Amino acid sequence: MNMQTTVTQTTSLYGSITETIGQTPIVRLNRIAPPGVEVFVKLEAFNPAGSVKDRFAIAAIEAAEANGALQPGQTVIEATSGNTGIGLAMVCAAKGYPLVVTMAENFSVERRKLMRFLGAKVVLTPASEKGSGMIAKAEELAAKHGWFLARQFENEANADMHARTTAREILNDFGGTGPDVFVTGFGTGGTLKGVSRVLRAESPETRIMVTEPDNVPILGSGIAQTRDADGRPSASHPMFRPHLMQGWSPDFIPKLAEDAQRAGVIDGFQPIAGQAALDVARDLARKEGIFCGISGGATVAAALELAKTAAPGTRILAMVPDTGERYMSTVLFDGIAETMSEDEMEISRSTEGYRFDAKGGAAAPAPAEPAKPEVTAQVEAIVAQEPVVMFALEWCEFCWSVRKLFAAAGIAYKTVDLDSVAYQDGNLGGEMRKVLRAQTGQPTIPQIYVGGQHIGGATETFDAFNDRSLWDMLEAAGVAFDRSMTENAYSFLPTWLHPR
Secondary structure: OOOOOOOOOOOOOOOOHHHOOOOEEEEEEEOOOOOEEEEEEEEHHHOOOEEEEHHHHHHHHHHHHHHHOOOOOOOOEEEOHHHHHHHHHHHHHHHHHOOOEEEEOOOOOOHHHHOOOOOOEEEOHHHHHHHHHHHHHHHHHHHHHHHHOOOOOHHHHHHHHHHHHHHHHHHHHOOOOOEEEEEEOOOOOOHHHHHHHHHHHOOOEEEEOOOOOOOOOOOOOOOOOOOOOOOOOOOOOOOOOOOOOOOOOOOOOHHHHHHHHHHHOOEEEEOHHHHHHHHHHHHHHHHHOOOOOOHHHHHHHHHHHHHOOOOOEEEEEEEOEHHHHHHHHOOHHHHOOOOHHHHHHHHHHHHOOOOOOOOOOOOOOOOOOOOOOHHHHHHHHHHHHHHHHHHHOOOOOOHHHHHHHHHHHHHEEEEOOOHHHHHHHHHHHHHHHHHHHHHHHHHHHHHEEEEOOOOOHHHHHHHHHHHOOOHHHHHOOOOOOOOOOOEEEEEEEEHHHOOO
């Protein structure tokens, strides 16, 4: 089917990043859906912090501000598998609240880094304690420190937000009536409860299907969740098992999900295997250009399974909660190489220039110009005066690797950043590089000296640290360092430079 893409240019001015939450697109699948059935996906990665949980984050904070539960400057805390924490970190950064999140240690490392990058503190809990453990830790910390606990698994603001925004967007995009089938997984149950409440009232013909990991049918099992006197889960659900879908199906039935089930809005369950979730996530990327995580792959896999037996003309909508970048350290990216494959090498070899594996094809470098005597004297004076000196570039990855090693080992040093503003006048930095090349025979940066003796570049410095010869030189130069830092120096290289 040939379609012409039309782009409508619009201009919007927003008062805050939080105003951009919602209004995520619904996109039809064109290459992996079966013929005769229309399968659509709602792409929640278009929210500003990259997931459906941005909706809960703004709803929870603004509801607490309105009812007085959250005071200016008060710390917010929440238990999260990652996406809620990232959304809360974004909202709290925009509104000026400190944030602490608790998260089980087995969730992807990328999520921790994103939350910390947004200013949050991340407290890890043992994987063996599952989701219940991270919630218990959040409750404990909130009680001790007087922090505001967002309570995503039971907070009615969660479902209300989806009723006000997600459901309305779906109805509007489908012309006032919902799709024939709405498919969603559940983490907190907020999407399920909020969207189903509106669809059942305004589009009663829409079938609401819930998908779960096939080995963890905690909602579909019909086995009730045990709860304490306050209504919170008192133990892990007996059907819980470890599964691939991060953010889906915690080890208990959240109150919001249980509310939806008791309201009778769920028309059926479509269990999905972990491998199917991976396969569909990869197909979405390679055949539809849609980049999503494992839980998104699982939801679409359920929609495709339902499409196999759907009547011609059926319209199915699947919620895709986040982006694939949250999963790069997980099994989803197994087999995705960092180095070139043989096919890629063959493409490279098909022309002679700029090849990764050869130096041929490029013009020979021009002969080096002689160094100026006055600049030579300046470089020699720096080397003589400083016990440890590194001639570097401000943002060179090799230079930063040496900086990290020196910091970890407590080695004080002088850095001469040849490309910095301080060395621009008269191209002083460039002239110093000529001196270094003439003296060392090496054109590369960084170049490191200890006690006036030239060590070499990053590789030579790492080797000297690992074989302890650098330790002897540091002692001879009277430079203190941390002898307990015995980590392999090469570990400070960027991951793409690590020796294999």
